Structure formats: structure tokens, C-alpha cells
Amino acid sequence: MTTTDSTTTSTGSPATAELRVDRLETVLTPTERPVPAGPWTASLVFAWRAILKIKHVPMQLFDVTMFPIMFTVLFTYLFGGAIAGSPREYIQDLLPGILVMTVAMITPYTGMGLNQDIQKGIFDRFRSMPIWGPAALVGALLGDALRYSLAAMITVALGIAIGFRPGGGAVGVLLAVGLLLVFSFSLSWIWTAVGLRMQTPESVMQVSMMILFPLTFASNVFVDPATMPGWVQAFVDVNPITHLTTAARSLAHGIPDTGAIAAVLVASVVLVAVFAPVTMRLYRSER
Amino acid sequence: MNPHLAVETIGLAKSFGATRAVAGVDLEVRSGTVFGLLGPNGAGKTTIVRMLATLLRPDSGTAWVLGHDLVQDAPLVRRRVSLTGQFASVDEELTGRENLVMIARLHGMPPRPARSRADELLEAFGLADAATRLVKTYSGGMRRRLDIAATIVVTPDLVFLDEPTTGLDPRSRNQVWDIVRALVAGGTTVMLTTQYLEEADRLADRIAIIDRGHKIAEGTAGELKASVGAGALHVRLRQAAQRPEAERLLAAALATEIHLEGDPTALSATVDEGDEERVAHALAELARAGVAVADFALGKPSLDEVFLALTGHPAEPADAQTDTAPPAGGPHDEEAA
Numbered sequence: 001m002t003t004t005d006s007t008t009t010s011t012g013s014p015a016t017a018e019l020r021v022d023r024l025e026t027v028l029t030p031t032e033r034p035v036p037a038g039p040w041t042a043s044l045v046f047a048w049r050a051i052l053k054i055k056h057v058p059m060q061l062f063d064v065t066m067f068p069i070m071f072t073v074l075f076t077y078l079f080g081g082a083i084a085g086s087p088r089e090y091i092q093d094l095l096p097g098i099l100v101m102t103v104a105m106i107t108p109y110t111g112m113g114l115n116q117d118i119q120k121g122i123f124d125r126f127r128s129m130p131i132w133g134p135a136a137l138v139g140a141l142l143g144d145a146l147r148y149s150l151a152a153m154i155t156v157a158l159g160i161a162i163g164f165r166p167g168g169g170a171v172g173v174l175l176a177v178g179l180l181l182v183f184s185f186s187l188s189w190i191w192t193a194v195g196l197r198m199q200t201p202e203s204v205m206q207v208s209m210m211i212l213f214p215l216t217f218a219s220n221v222f223v224d225p226a227t228m229p230g231w232v233q234a235f236v237d238v239n240p241i242t243h244l245t246t247a248a249r250s251l252a253h254g255i256p257d258t259g260a261i262a263a264v265l266v267a268s269v270v271l272v273a274v275f276a277p278v279t280m281r282l283y284r285s286e287r
Numbered sequence: 288m289n290p291h292l293a294v295e296t297i298g299l300a301k302s303f304g305a306t307r308a309v310a311g312v313d314l315e316v317r318s319g320t321v322f323g324l325l326g327p328n329g330a331g332k333t334t335i336v337r338m339l340a341t342l343l344r345p346d347s348g349t350a351w352v353l354g355h356d357l358v359q360d361a362p363l364v365r366r367r368v369s370l371t372g373q374f375a376s377v378d379e380e381l382t383g384r385e386n387l388v389m390i391a392r393l394h395g396m397p398p399r400p401a402r403s404r405a406d407e408l409l410e411a412f413g414l415a416d417a418a419t420r421l422v423k424t425y426s427g428g429m430r431r432r433l434d435i436a437a438t439i440v441v442t443p444d445l446v447f448l449d450e451p452t453t454g455l456d457p458r459s460r461n462q463v464w465d466i467v468r469a470l471v472a473g474g475t476t477v478m479l480t481t482q483y484l485e486e487a488d489r490l491a492d493r494i495a496i497i498d499r500g501h502k503i504a505e506g507t508a509g510e511l512k513a514s515v516g517a518g519a520l521h522v523r524l525r526q527a528a529q530r531p532e533a534e535r536l537l538a539a540a541l542a543t544e545i546h547l548e549g550d551p552t553a554l555s556a557t558v559d560e561g562d563e564e565r566v567a568h569a570l571a572e573l574a575r576a577g578v579a580v581a582d583f584a585l586g587k588p589s590l591d592e593v594f595l596a597l598t599g600h601p602a603e604p605a606d607a608q609t610d611t612a613p614p615a616g617g618p619h620d621e622e623a624a
């Protein structure tokens with residue numbers, strides 16, 4: 001649609017790269033100042049921005065798609081026989097865990113994107129505009145929710161293809177993914193804070209991986225914690241990833257574990273309550 | 288607070304750790320004028336502009352922007368001012384059109400008016416052909432124009448332009464100058480920073496010279512140049528033997544003392560700003576008397592000379608940072624300190 005616009009305006013004039021001094025006056029005439037976008041509209045505009053970027057560079061979805069495929073296939077066939085007797089039995093428990101792990105692993109991209117915006121200077125423009133401060137962050141998080149959903153969809157589809165049979169049916173899986181999205185959204189606030197604090201996108205990635213690796217592996221994603229030494233178990237028991245995995249499994253298989261679900265929701269609220277204000281302070285504070 | 292002033296600061300100051308980036312600056316910018324902040328690298332220009340655009344909080348001093356207290360009424364200030372930062376603040380991963388639509392939407396325009404505003408601006412800024420290309424692929428001049436277009440999506444009352452032409456070729460520079468003139472014609476007040484006396488000279492009604500966080504001089508371009516005295520006329524003759532006669536003729540025509548240079552064919556004289564006609568006349572006198580001129584040059588006072596005259600030290604960067612195109616690391620490198 002836009003292509004036709006630009007071709008019609010340029011017909012016959014080789015000099016469209018010229019400044020149109022005659023037009024400048026018109027476009028610079030002050031007009032009625034609109035009322036700045038409210039928090040929700042502004043957030044949606046930023047979400048639209050995130051989606052446009054995916055549209056322009058679809059390759060940035062590469063890791064979102066490759067991570068889950070690699071994890072699902074590798075872990076199912078590598079460990080399935082040893083841990084659960086057969087890959088088919090193992091995947092029933094593993095898949096919700098892989099779902100949790102892949103989505104958790106891509107949450108730091110929010111922080112990296114934010115850090116890039118700051119380094120490039122575009123954040124200065126947003127910050128000097130009369131809009132609700134958190135909108136840029138909330139919008140980016142909304143856009144990222146799309147990436148998470150995509151990763152979840154791929155994981156589930158692949159899982160079903162290689163033998164995952166969720167007892168809870170489509171509804172159970174959707175509930176599990178929904179809970180996962182809620183938690184990921186909350187977890188992302190850690191990375192936005194990190195993204196505002198660090199000097200480069202690379203250091204954001206490093207910091208987040210240092211946190212995420214122990215969190216995802218020292219959990220019940222891959223194996224039953226009963227086989228682990230006591231001190232590891234103690235950590236696994238309080239690890240929110242463990243609760244999330246338990247909750248996701250229970251929902252997917254149609255036997256909701258209300259304790260685990262409640263624990264995940266509480267963890268989500270705590271994460272937002274702590275890190276959203278930290279992020280906002282860093283955002284408003286001078287850079 | 289004076290209602291005719293778009294910007295008024297008293298003792299504005301900001302430090303970064305031990306660096307006194309801005310060390311107590313008083314400024315008065317009249318509404319509807321162009322005000323230039325002129326200074327070398329590291330002088331504190333960006334810091335001043337970022338404070339006035341509410342991106343940095345001053346350590347001390349008071350400032351009113353468009354009648355609002357800069358610190359207490361920051362949200363009100365934000366609604367009426369707009370900043371084009373030193374480093375392009377557009378989204379490289381979107382198209383030019385998408386950038387402008389995004390900004391228009393954030394300003395609260397509904398989708399359809401936002402799109403037509405974007406198209407109108409792209410057209411006027413000579414970017415219609417590149418509208419649907421990613422900004423990544425734009426040249427420096429195009430990026431600058433888009434950046435300025437984004438700044439005026441909703442016409443602000445006060446625009447800050449931080450080194451709008453640094454790194455641009457002469458043609459792009461002229462385009463930016465045209466934009467600034469059009470802005471002012473529309474009633475917007477413009478505060479711009481630059482390292483070039485010529486640019487300040489062409490655009491600004493008043494100029495403040497900033498050095499190491501201090502305002503060391505202020506006035507119109509003419510006043511500042513007059514404070515330096517002037518430029519210099521350098522003449523080189525074909526034959527050294529004709530120098531005494533050339534000296535006599537020039538002294539008479541220019542009514543000033545003539546310096547004899549080390550080179551036996553060279554002479555020079557200080558010339559006041561606005562004396563170009565007199566210089567032309569003096570050179571014509573030489574020709575009429577048969578004194579062959581090999582070469583001549585009329586040096587205009589440069590920022591360096593203005594600096595030297597005002598501070599006694601050359602306009603060297605206050606730190607090691609460079610000023611050219613934005614480095615890959617972006618505008619915030621120095622913050623690592």
C-alpha cells in the first residue's frame with residue numbers, strides 16, 4: 001500500500017531526494033496539538049514496533065524456533081531411554097519442562113533490545129516525549145509475548161509429532177502455555193532492569209545466562225530431584241522454575257496442581273513488584 | 288521569569304563524577320529566535336541541551352523553559368519541546384515512514400492522520416522515495432532529515448538541535464539549514480549546538496560560546512567577530528622588488544598598518560569584518576600600479592581565532608573524545624567512566 005503512495009508522488013520528478021522548501025512551510029505550520037497517547041495506546045504502539053521489526057528481519061525468529069526444536073529432539077532421544085525407560089515415556093514429563101526452559105531462555109532478549117535502544121540513542125527520543133514512561137517497556141514485553149507464544153507453539157507441535165500425548169488435551173496445553181507466558185512476562189522485568197544498567201547488549205546476555213542456566217538446570221525440568229543431593233534439592237524446591245514446570249505438567253496432563261500454580265502466580269507478582277519499580281527508577285534516572 | 292524568553296537559565300550546572308560538564312551557565316533565549324551554542328568537543332553543549340530537554344536533571348541552578356520550571360514541571364516542558372540528539376535517534380530497523388507514524392501515534396494522533404502526517408513530512412523532507420526503505424540503508428544526510436522530521440511531527444514551540452550538521456556534506460548541510468530557517472519562519476524557537484562558527488553565523492540570532500562548562504562570551508555573530516578584531520589579508524607578489532611599493536599602496540587603500548612577512552614577497556594586513564570592498568579596491572590599486580600579485584587570501588576569523596582571542600588557549604577538545612560519525616558503541620560510550 002505504501003509503495004503506490006511513494007511512486008505516485010515521485011512521478012516525473014528525478015529530484016524527489018531534494019528538500020521541498022515550498023512544502024516545508026506547510027508542514028511546519030503549527031497545528032492543533034493532539035492529546036498525547038495514553039498508557040495503553042502508547043504500549044500498543046511499541047508492541048507494533050516490535051512486531052514490525054520481526055516482519056522486516058524474520059531471521060531474528062531463528063533462535064526462537066531453533067532452541068525448542070533442538071532441545072526437544074536432543075533431550076528426548078538422548079536421555080529418554082536412560083531416565084524413563086523410553087523416549088516416548090520420557091517426553092510426557094519432559095515436554096512441559098522443555099517448554100518452560102525454552103521460553104525462559106529467550107526472555108533476556110527483551111533486555112538486550114532495550115539496551116540496544118539506549119545505546120543507539122532512540123530511547124532519548126522516547127524519554128523526551130510526553131508519554132507514560134513504562135510504555136516503551138510494556139510494549140516491548142507485549143511484542144516479546146508473541147515470540148514466546150511462537151516458541152511454545154513449535155515445541156508443542158513438535159512434541160506431539162514425536163509422541164507427546166497431553167492428558168489435559170488442547171485446553172490443558174493452552175492453560176499451561178498461558179501460565180508460562182504470565183511467568184515469562186514477569187521474569188522479563190529482571191532483564192529490563194539489567195538492560196538499563198549494563199553497557200552493552202552482550203553483557204546483558206552474559207548476566208542473564210549466568211542467572212538462567214542454574215535456574216533451569218537446577219530444577220525438575222530434566223530429572224526427578226529425588227536423586228539429587230540434599231543441598232541441591234533445597235535449591236530446587238524453592239526454584240520458581242521447578243514450580244512452573246510442575247504446574248505446567250499438571251495443567252497439560254489435566255490434573256492441576258493448585259499449590260504449584262499458586263506458587264508460580266505468587267512468584268510472578270513478586271518479580272513484577274520488585275523489578276518493575278527498579279526498572280522504572282533506572283529508566284527515569286539520568287543516563 | 289521573563290515571558291518573552293523561551294529559555295532562561297541561572298547558574299545551570301551538572302557534573303559527572305569529577306567532570307564539571309556544565310559549571311554554572313546563564314542563558315536567555317528570546318522566543319522566536321535561533322540561539323547557537325558554539326564550542327569545541329567536550330565543552331558541555333550536549334549536557335546543556337539534554338538538561339533543557341528534561342533528559343538530565345541539573346545538579347544546581349534554575350531554569351525555565353517556555354515559562355515552566357524545568358525540574359518541577361518537566362512533564363509540561365516535555366509536551367512543548369522536542370530534541371534532535373547528537374546521534375541519530377531514529378529506529379534503524381524500521382522504515383522511514385514507520386518511524387514517523389510511530390512518533391505521530393505516540394503523540395496521540397489516530398492511525399489515519401498519523402499516516403498522512405508521515406507522508407506529508409517525508410514528501411517535504413525529500414524522503415518520499417525512501418519512505419519504505421529501512422533507515423539502516425539511509426545516508427547520513429537522509430537520516431538527519433528523518434531525525435528532524437521526527438522531531439517536528441507535532442510542531443513544537445521549542446526545538447533543540449544538537450550538532451545537526453556534524454558529519455554532513457555541504458549539500459546536506461544546506462538542506463538542514465533550510466529546515467531550520469523554515470522552522471523559525473513558522474514561529475518555533477530553535478536552540479542549536481555547533482562546532483562551526485560559520486554555521487552559527489549563518490543561522491543564529493545570538494551565539495553563546497561555551498568552553499569547559501563555562502559560557503565565555505555571548506553576542507551576535509558580528510559582535511563576536513568584532514571582539515576578535517578581524518580577519519587578515521595575505522598577499523604574495525611575483526617580485527620581491529615590488530614589495531615597498533605594494534606596502535605603500537596597501538597602507539593607503541586599507542588605512543592600516545602593513546606587516547612584512549619573512550617571505551620577501553609576502554605582506555599581510557588586519558582587515559575588519561565587512562571591509563571586503565575595501566580589500567577589493569586595494570587589490571585593484573596594486574594591479575593598476577603594475578604590481579603583479581601571485582596570490583592573495585582573505586582569512587575570515589575562525590572559531591579557533593575567536594577562541595584564542597577570548598580564552599588565550601586554542602579550541603582544543605576538553606577530552607579525548609572524537610566528534611565524527613556516531614561510533615558503533617553509540618552516544619553513551621563515555622558513560623563507562
Ligand SMILES: Nc1ncnc2c1ncn2[C@@H]1O[C@H](COP(=O)(O)OP(=O)(O)OP(=O)(O)O)[C@@H](O)[C@H]1O
Pocket residue numbers: 287303304306307308309326327328329330331332333334335373482605606608609610621622624
Ligand atoms: N554521561 C556522562 N558521564 C560522564 N561524563 C560525561 C557524560 N556526558 C558527558 N560527560 C563529560 O562531560 C563533558 C561535556 O560533555 P558534552 O557531551 O556535554 O560536550 P559537548 O560540548 O556536547 O561535546 P561534543 O562536541 O563532543 O559533542 C565531557 O568532558 C564529557 O566527557
Ligand SMILES: [Mg+2]
Pocket residue numbers: 332333334373449450
Ligand atoms: Mg555534544
